[in-house]
Amino acid sequence: MGFFQSNLPYLLAGISTGGQYALIAIGYTMVYGILRLINFAHGDVFMCAALMVIYSASYMPLYVSLPLAVIATGVIGFAIERVAYKPLRTAPRMSAMISAIGMSYLLQNLALYVTGGLTKYYPSVPFIADSIEIFGAMTKRVTVITPFVTIILIVALVSIIKYTKIGIAMRAVSRDFETAQLMGVRINSVISATFVIGSLLAAIGSILFFSNYTGVTPTVGGMPGLKAFVAAVFGGIGSIPGAVIGAFIIGICENIIKGLGWTTFSDAFTFVLLIIVLMFMPTGLFGEKATDKV
Amino acid sequence: MDKTKRRDLIISFVLIACIFLIVAVLEQILPKTSMLFTVLKKGSIYALVAVSMNLLNGFTGLFSLGQAGFMLLGAYTYAVLTIPVKSRAAVYQYYDGGIIQFAVPVAVGILLAGVVAAFFAYLIGLPVLHLKSDYLAIATLGFAEIIRAIFQWDKLGGLTNGSNLLRRFPIFRSALFPFAVSGFCIAIIVLLINSTYGRAFKAIRDDEVAAEAMGINLAHHKRLAFTISSFFAGISGALLAMFQTTVQASQFKSAMTYEILLIVVIGGIGSITGSCISSFLFIACSEWWLRFLDNADTYIGGFHVPLLRPGFRKVVFSIVIMAIVLLYQRGIMGDKEFSIEGIRKWLSKKLRKKEAHA
Secondary structure, eight states, X not given: OHHHHHHHHHHHHHHHHHHHHHHHHHXXXXXXXXXXXXXXXXXXXXXXXXXXXXXXXXXXXXXXXXXXXXXXXXHHHHHHIIIIIGGGTTSOHHHHHHHHHHHHHHHHHHHHHHHTTOOEEOOOOTTTTSEEEETTEEEEHHHHHHHHHHHHHHHHHHHHHHHSHHHHHHHHHHHOHHHHHXXXXXXXXXXXXXXXXXXXXXXXXXXXXXXXXXXXXXXXXXXXXXXHHHHHHHHOTTOHHHHHHHHHHHHHHHHHHHHTTOGGGHHHHHHHHHHHHHHHOTTTTTOOOOSSOO | OOHHHHHHHXXXXXXXXHHHHHHHHHHHHSOTTOHHHHHHHHHHHHHHHHHHHHIIIIIIOOOOOOHHHHHHXXXXXXXXXXXXXXXXXXXXXXXXXXXXXXOOOHHHHHHHHHHHHHHHHHHHHHHHTTSOHHHHHHHHHHHHHHHHHHHTOGGGHHHHOTTSOEEOOOOOOSTHHHHHHXXXXXXXXXXXXXXXXXXXXXXXXXXXXXXXXXXXXXXXXXXXXXXXXXXXXXXXXXXXXXXXXXXXXXXXXXXXXXXXXXXXXXXXXXXXXXXXXHHHHHHHIIIIIXXXXXXXXXXXXXXXXXXXXXXXXXXXXXXXXXXXXXXXXXXXXXXXXXXXXXXXXXXXXXXXXXXXXX
């Protein structure tokens, strides 16, 4: 019981970061499933969502600014796809990836300009940022809420993908781009929808993430973004449940490593995991056993 | 070698000598603090690392994002090995003067920087080089991050000084030094690319299956390209350490690799001269020419120019880069090279056109 007591905060924090990574990872895995593109700018979209909340919160109450920021993030995701990826649809895959890196560079520099290089602090969202006590461990309520929010959103997303028309179109496009186009699926609107959904989820993830770690800097999106991508690879890229499980595993492991006093290696661990996964099971936990991916 | 080729070679050498002479003269004329020298020094260092990345991405078709990690290895190897023994106690003040109690000469330090980077690249290459395109990119990026974490680990502090600065190692004062080292290394890379190995690399880039069918050992050549590229990245890391006078692991982030990648893309993937030109342009724009955009008190006549304040330079800069990436995908040089022969052909074409008109 003593061991459990002393490690509980890390476990809780792990479940909570895992949920936040899961929300980001879905954006990666959906985009990769359809476009075969690592959207390097996704982590920066996550950071932009946080900055928009910070700036809008000083003009309007939080219950207006939060939904507004979430919607605006969706618009940003849409715009990024239209500006940076759509013109390169027929170009080699590497061009789109370079464009993604350029976009990430642009978003970070924009954020640097807007913030003036200062760390901005996330407003304390009432209710979810309150402190509570579980089994004698002090934590914020967001820690407990995150897994539930994540699961609800994912159930909603999976049912969208399973039962709605746009969801069927998404599955068709990710299975075979050209055939789907020949069957009359509007590729561009499907891709836009993917980016919008991914960005909306990243925005919600950012609300949860920054309620816990309140400092926002222009490069803050990079690491969670890469970790979420690793989670997506771990779970099998293109698979939503895989990404979620991968994200929870990474979040929990990372916080346990922090708890053991190896904070320097908490980031490196994720990449070690990535390399092991790529070497021994390149399709991840739930990936389709396609051979052309790795 | 026929006559014109030999003449072109001589002209190239004369041109290179002229560049060195001009830099040497400028160093005598202009004040030491001029931005020009910062650009020349940093530009030549980035030119080397950009060319080394181009060797992988442009000539072998291996999309690797580990360059910052190998630069870190080079920078640390150089710094750790060349700090004079009497300065070690001050540098490693938290680690009892460090565990290494000798110093090697600068030239050996630079060479070892490359060797250590190449050695780690060889080890890293064993598991990851069979991965394809974006998976290779993310795996090498991951290795760079792992290397960075290891160098910040306080248990290795006796060697790496933990997350503290390394300083007081020998540095260069003249821009001629990085010019000479980078120029020499780039010349070696050019020779390599024009050799049978280089042709094998290009074959792998163009079609792996066909290259293998032609008898090229894929694994061997990929490993070779990766190791050589990292060797030169390590050397440029050592030069960067000398340029900055201090080394800290936290600066070698993935953002650094992205910058190098963007330099390669702007110069043209698969063009050595393109990478060199664009690295000087990139450094000049980001450090010097666009500085005025950061000045908040700019007036044109009585009109206060809006938007200008610190950071705006980088925004403009990244928009320009996006424009190049999206609209001008081939970069400055495409996959062509800047050469005397090319210029002569171009000139004679122009002349012939003129004659035809006349």
